[in-house]
Amino acid sequence: xxxxFSDLLVVSVEQALAAPLCTSRLVDMGARVxxxxxxxxxxxxGYDAAANGDSSYFLWTNHGKESVVLDLKSKKDINLMxxxxxxxxxxxxxxxxxxxxxxxxxxEDMRKKNSRxxxxxxxxxxxxxxASDLKAYDFLVQAESGLVDISGGPNELGRIGVSIxxxxxxxxAHAAIVEALFYRERTGEGYGVNVSLFGxxxxxMNVPLLQYKYGGKSPRRVGLMHPSIQPYAxxxxxxxxxxxxxxQNEREWARFCSxxxxxxxxxxxxxxxxxxxxxxxIEALHETINNTSNQLSASEFTSLLKQADIAFGSVNxxxxxxxxxxxxxxxxxxxxxxxxxxxxxxxNRTIDTVKSLPSPPKLGEHTxxxxxxxxx
Numbered sequence: 436x437x438x439x440f441s442d443l444l445v446v447s448v449e450q451a452l453a454a455p456l457c458t459s460r461l462v463d464m465g466a467r468v469x470x471x472x473x474x475x476x477x478x479x480x481g482y483d484a485a486a487n488g489d490s491s492y493f494l495w496t497n498h499g500k501e502s503v504v505l506d507l508k509s510k511k512d513i514n515l516m517x518x519x520x521x522x523x524x525x526x527x528x529x530x531x532x533x534x535x536x537x538x539x540x541x542x543e544d545m546r547k548k549n550s551r552x553x554x555x556x557x558x559x560x561x562x563x564x565x566a567s568d569l570k571a572y573d574f575l576v577q578a579e580s581g582l583v584d585i586s587g588g589p590n591e592l593g594r595i596g597v598s599i600x601x602x603x604x605x606x607x608a609h610a611a612i613v614e615a616l617f618y619r620e621r622t623g624e625g626y627g628v629n630v631s632l633f634g635x636x637x638x639x640m641n642v643p644l645l646q647y648k649y650g651g652k653s654p655r656r657v658g659l660m661h662p663s664i665q666p667y668a669x670x671x672x673x674x675x676x677x678x679x680x681x682x683q684n685e686r687e688w689a690r691f692c693s694x695x696x697x698x699x700x701x702x703x704x705x706x707x708x709x710x711x712x713x714x715x716x717i718e719a720l721h722e723t724i725n726n727t728s729n730q731l732s733a734s735e736f737t738s739l740l741k742q743a744d745i746a747f748g749s750v751n752x753x754x755x756x757x758x759x760x761x762x763x764x765x766x767x768x769x770x771x772x773x774x775x776x777x778x779x780x781x782x783n784r785t786i787d788t789v790k791s792l793p794s795p796p797k798l799g800e801h802t803x804x805x806x807x808x809x810x811x
Contacts, residue, residue, distance in 0.1 A: 438465025
């Protein structure tokens with residue numbers, strides 16, 4: 436059986452991470468993605484060489500695409516781009532706001548020429564508006580949106596350790612395109628969607644934003660614990676490693692007191708008998724828990740937690756992730772033909788049978804093929 440999007444043609448003028456991640460998810464669903472690159476190529480190709488000589492960023496988000504190098508100021512290349520967009524189902528781009536329009540390929544104009552076309556513009560702060568001209572790389576948006584302000588330890592700001600704003604924008608763009616395809620299925624008409632890194636990050640910041648606007652204060656940076664639910668934090672065990680426990684309601688708290696701490700009376704202690712009380716008296720709470728956890732090995736502590744049906748997790752290194760029981764791996768070839776494994780795409784479909792991913796394209800690998808195919 437063919438994949439859901441096996442008849443779709445996606446044209447993407449993309450670089451770095453947000454748009455390539457979005458279109459890689461469309462590849463996973465069977466779409467044909469033609470990646471338009473400059474002569475020097477997507478700069479993510481050179482971010483590192485960790486994946487047997489390939490960039491880890493590029494390998495992750497470009498498997499199965501076709502690379503076509505175009506100069507969109509060249510008449511010949513402009514004509515090919517026009518032909519591609521006449522036949523495309525989806526057009527994605529994440530260049531700086533206004534660039535594609537100045538080149539003659541603005542999304543609104545392209546939809547007028549192809550009424551079934553779905554366009555997706557990904558930017559830092561939106562295509563228009565007072566912030567649209569701000570530079571918008573992932574870390575900058577983490578900082579501008581307040582994500583950095585609520586991350587890290589009490590005395591130190593911290594960048595979130597992956598490009599989370601780029602990733603979030605790519606995921607949101609993918610969802611928006613799928614919605615638009617469903618709309619087109621019903622009406623026969625495409626439409627345009629716009630996604631910004633800052634818009635995604637600020638949406639994710641709604642809880643601290645609402646707490647600030649209507650509660651009078653924003654969450655504190657608290658390191659390895661939750662700012663408003665307790666106990667939901669990392670606790671040390673005998674060997675110095677840490678185990679995170681997460682208690683969400685009073686039934687769990689009572690079980691934790693009786694079966695793990697061996698102090699059932701704490702469940703009704705006025706200092707700890709509600710989440711608000713535990714947050715207010717957090718220092719006493721953590722001292723009480725650490726007095727128990729520090730006397731136990733990691734296996735002893737987690738065994739008690741498991742018996743009490745309390746959620747817990749280890750503070751793993753990347754090395755530990757690589758051996759994690761829950762990690763699903765998929766094979767993929769590099770642009771040089773070497774085999775590597777990486778974490779599998781997160782959506783498992785019952786129609787999927789492939790256990791490996793196609794390789795990402797070499798720069799310009801499909802330029803001649805696409806020129807011939809589209810009558811140029």
